[in-house]
Amino acid sequence: MGIVFQPQNDENRAGLLEDFIEKAGGCAVIDGGFATQLERHGAFINDPLWSALCLINSPHLISKVHLEYLEAGADVIVTSSYQATLPGFLSRGLSLEQGEKLLEKSVKLATGARDLFWESVNKMGDHAYNRALVAASIGSYGAYLADGSEYSGYYGKDVDLNKLKDFHRRRLQVLVESGPDLLAFETIPNKLETQAIAELLEEEDVQIPSWICFSSVDGVNAPSGESFADCIQVLNTSKRIAAVGINCAPPQFVHTLVQKFKELTGKVIVVYPNSGETWDGVAKRWLPSKCFNDDKFKVLATRWRDSGAKLIGGCCRTTPSTIRGLSKVLKQGSLANN
Numbered sequence: 001m002g003i004v005f006q007p008q009n010d011e012n013r014a015g016l017l018e019d020f021i022e023k024a025g026g027c028a029v030i031d032g033g034f035a036t037q038l039e040r041h042g043a044f045i046n047d048p049l050w051s052a053l054c055l056i057n058s059p060h061l062i063s064k065v066h067l068e069y070l071e072a073g074a075d076v077i078v079t080s081s082y083q084a085t086l087p088g089f090l091s092r093g094l095s096l097e098q099g100e101k102l103l104e105k106s107v108k109l110a111t112g113a114r115d116l117f118w119e120s121v122n123k124m125g126d127h128a129y130n131r132a133l134v135a136a137s138i139g140s141y142g143a144y145l146a147d148g149s150e151y152s153g154y155y156g157k158d159v160d161l162n163k164l165k166d167f168h169r170r171r172l173q174v175l176v177e178s179g180p181d182l183l184a185f186e187t188i189p190n191k192l193e194t195q196a197i198a199e200l201l202e203e204e205d206v207q208i209p210s211w212i213c214f215s216s217v218d219g220v221n222a223p224s225g226e227s228f229a230d231c232i233q234v235l236n237t238s239k240r241i242a243a244v245g246i247n248c249a250p251p252q253f254v255h256t257l258v259q260k261f262k263e264l265t266g267k268v269i270v271v272y273p274n275s276g277e278t279w280d281g282v283a284k285r286w287l288p289s290k291c292f293n294d295d296k297f298k299v300l301a302t303r304w305r306d307s308g309a310k311l312i313g314g315c316c317r318t319t320p321s322t323i324r325g326l327s328k329v330l331k332q333g334s335l336a337n338n
């Protein structure tokens with residue numbers, strides 16, 4: 001039997017994610033770089049919409065990448081909506097309705113791939129897969145700006161709490177209505193956006209559990225320079241947020257940050273770092289730097305798990321092969337595979 005994930009009420013939201021993790025063997029595996037894998041299949045994403053351009057031009061590649069990550073052993077797959085925003089689509093001449101349809105499509109492509117994969121592995125008989133959860137990706141405001149500010153946290157003086165809530169509100173509503181299992185807020189770079197998300201989840205009475213992941217460029221603080229203690233403080237009282245962590249930061253930062261986060265919160269810790277390369281927001285390309293291959297990633301991931309992370313995957317420049325390795329090493333000894 002697969003794990004069925006059906007949030008029922010306010011109180012058990014985090015509990016359901018924890019149950020899923022427990023049934024997955026104590027540590028669930030998230031997929032890897034989504035845009036990265038689209039590019040490896042030839043998708044053109046050097047664009048203000050980045051990987052969301054594929055929702056318009058090449059949805060078949062999105063399904064293909066989801067299936068590749070499922071096959072590699074991901075227990076949680078993240079939708080292609082990181083940089084899919086209504087203002088972004090409107091600025092391309094699409095109508096509001098068309099933009100909303102694309103957001104819905106990002107969830108449907110993922111749930112469709114998950115259901116197809118689950119049906120096909122069950123036909124095979126014995127297997128070690130779990131029925132995966134679908135997390136709807138919600139990239140930061142900085143991702144929409146497409147100027148690299150998800151790694152600086154600097155949104156300019158005109159951006160206040162209400163502006164960030166307005167930016168996130170309709171996309172959040174549409175994604176929730178599309179039926180994902182989880183919400184994945186990704187590369188959040190500052191306290192203001194953290195607070196906007198926490199308040200919005202409350203105002204919109206969102207019943208689906210969320211994780212919030214921060215980026216980090218120094219391994220100590222949020223990209224804005226604000227401390228993680230300050231950022232996490234605004235999340236700790238929110239029942240809507242089931243997990244907190246780091247994504248798209250270099251792997252060498254993660255171990256210390258997991259330890260720090262364990263001290264700052266009782267929530268599930270989620271980590272999915274990039275390969276260690278650095279994004280050049282002006283040239284729109286990854287600059288080679290200290291890069292971790294799949295073998296090094298595997299070794300580090302066991303340390304992240306041993307220090308308390310319970311959702312572990314990869315972000316940009318990691319691939320299905322990274323996730324296959326992670327799945328193998330993190331599930332060794334697990335009795336819980338269905």
Ligand SMILES: C[S+](C)CC[C@H](N)C(=O)O
Pocket residue numbers: 047048050083142143144145146147148150187248279281284316
């Ligand atoms: C996670 S970053 C590499 C995504 C792309 C960025 N928001 C941009 O559009 O430049």
Ligand SMILES: N[C@@H](CCS)C(=O)O
Pocket residue numbers: 032033034035036051078079082137186187248315316
């Ligand atoms: N979910 C996105 C995150 C980019 S930082 C991706 O993997 O492409």
Ligand SMILES: [Zn+2]
Pocket residue numbers: 247248274315316
């Ligand atoms: Zn990334």
